[in-house]
Amino acid sequence: MKIRVTVLPKPSVLDPQGVATADAMQHLGWKNPGRVRVGKIIEIESPGERPDEDKLHAICRDLLSNPVIEDYTFEIVES
Amino acid sequence: MKFAVLRFPGSNCDQDCLRTLRDTFEVTAEPVWHKETSVAGYDVIVIPGGFSFGDYLRCGAIARYSPVMTAVREAAQKGTPILGVCNGFQILCESGLLPGALVRNRKLHFICRHVHLRLENNTTPFTRQGTIGQILRIPIAHGEGCYFADNDTLDTLEQNGRVAFRYCTEDGAITEDANPNGSVRNIAGIINENGNVLGLMPHPERACESRLGSDDGRLVFASLIEFALHSAS
Numbered sequence: 001m002k003i004r005v006t007v008l009p010k011p012s013v014l015d016p017q018g019v020a021t022a023d024a025m026q027h028l029g030w031k032n033p034g035r036v037r038v039g040k041i042i043e044i045e046s047p048g049e050r051p052d053e054d055k056l057h058a059i060c061r062d063l064l065s066n067p068v069i070e071d072y073t074f075e076i077v078e079s
Numbered sequence: 080m081k082f083a084v085l086r087f088p089g090s091n092c093d094q095d096c097l098r099t100l101r102d103t104f105e106v107t108a109e110p111v112w113h114k115e116t117s118v119a120g121y122d123v124i125v126i127p128g129g130f131s132f133g134d135y136l137r138c139g140a141i142a143r144y145s146p147v148m149t150a151v152r153e154a155a156q157k158g159t160p161i162l163g164v165c166n167g168f169q170i171l172c173e174s175g176l177l178p179g180a181l182v183r184n185r186k187l188h189f190i191c192r193h194v195h196l197r198l199e200n201n202t203t204p205f206t207r208q209g210t211i212g213q214i215l216r217i218p219i220a221h222g223e224g225c226y227f228a229d230n231d232t233l234d235t236l237e238q239n240g241r242v243a244f245r246y247c248t249e250d251g252a253i254t255e256d257a258n259p260n261g262s263v264r265n266i267a268g269i270i271n272e273n274g275n276v277l278g279l280m281p282h283p284e285r286a287c288e289s290r291l292g293s294d295d296g297r298l299v300f301a302s303l304i305e306f307a308l309h310s311a312s
Contacts, residue, residue: 009182013227014261016187063144066137066173068180069227 001050002078007065008039039070043077050079080307082108083121085151085167087142092128092164092284099284100125104300113145122307123160124151126167128220128282138181138223139169148174160204160303161276165221168268168278177271177278178236179228181221185261189222193292194259196267196281197247200240203270204306205277205299214251215244215295217281219259224280226262226269236269244268244279 009015017038025033042064051059056074065072084096093110100108108125111118118124131142142148148170155161155176163171171177184190198206198213228236236242244267248257258265260280268279283296 012229013182014185014225016183016185016261020187063140064136066140066180068172068178068229069182 001046001048001076003044003046003050003056003074004077005042005044005060005064005072005074006039007042007070007072008037010069010071011037013069050076080106080304080311081121082106082123082125083111083118084108084125084127085113085147086110086127087113087129087131087145089131089133090127090129090166092166092282095282096125096127096164096284099287100300103287103297104304106304111147113142113147115147116150118147118150118154118159121154121159122311123162123303124154126151126161126163126170127284128165128167131166131170134223137173138166139171139173142166142170143173152176155271155276158273158275160306162205162299162303163276163278164282164284165219165224165280168280169223171276171278176276177269178232179226179269181223181280182225182227183223184221184225184259189220190224190259191218191220192259193218193286194267194281195247195249195251195257196244197251197253198243198298199245200243200270202240203243203274203277203302205270205302206243207306208302209298212251213298214247214249215286215298216293217283217286217296218292219281221260221280224260224262226266226280228263233264236266237264239272241270241272241274242266242268243270243277244281
């Protein structure tokens, strides 16, 4: 089983990494890349049973993301 | 009078805190490894700066789940003063012992220099020897020190005097230029609802001897020692 968790800064939080990355895209000739946010992907490959949805949400909310500043989504890539 | 200085893998200001407490203030201070499950018998708990667990995932996110933090949470509920400096502040926010979060500095740089702070509340165990409006010169050293919280949280903090320190100019003005990292409302340090947990990004333990450029940080430790002596008597 493979689960992929995506964590991104909330739109209301200043993301200086995203701003710097957008600036660099302009150096590559993309004149107006718009808003860029830099987050992280956490991939979990587990030989065991898949936790239920509530448990997965709890793991994402309490450890993998900080709900004050970040949003998360997860997808089951392989079941 | 006994101080605990927590030590996580990657803590790197624990020795600074221990040395300051032992040599400058001549109190007993002991390191406490993060796997300990008790902090009983300590009058004050210090969570020092550093890069606990390599700042993996987010600063303080993994330290929050160390066994010692359960004991710290219980001590916080009992009213024991808990001082989190820099990474210690980040750990307290991740633990939910303080509201908000610390994110990447506005201009991305790691900043290591002295800044000016204005004392906003002198009724806490950490600041009782100070005066409101007093200006302190204390160093910062962080890459993720930009304090963030939503407006409702910020208003609650302000209304209850829970902003303990703000970044200011040399003259005490709260300006954008005096804000080194983009923290909302120039916030450098906050306390919890009961006033016994303080998180601050600047390092008072690095500013307790004039030969280090400033001894303004003494205020925090002298206040804590006075508070602990007062509580014990």
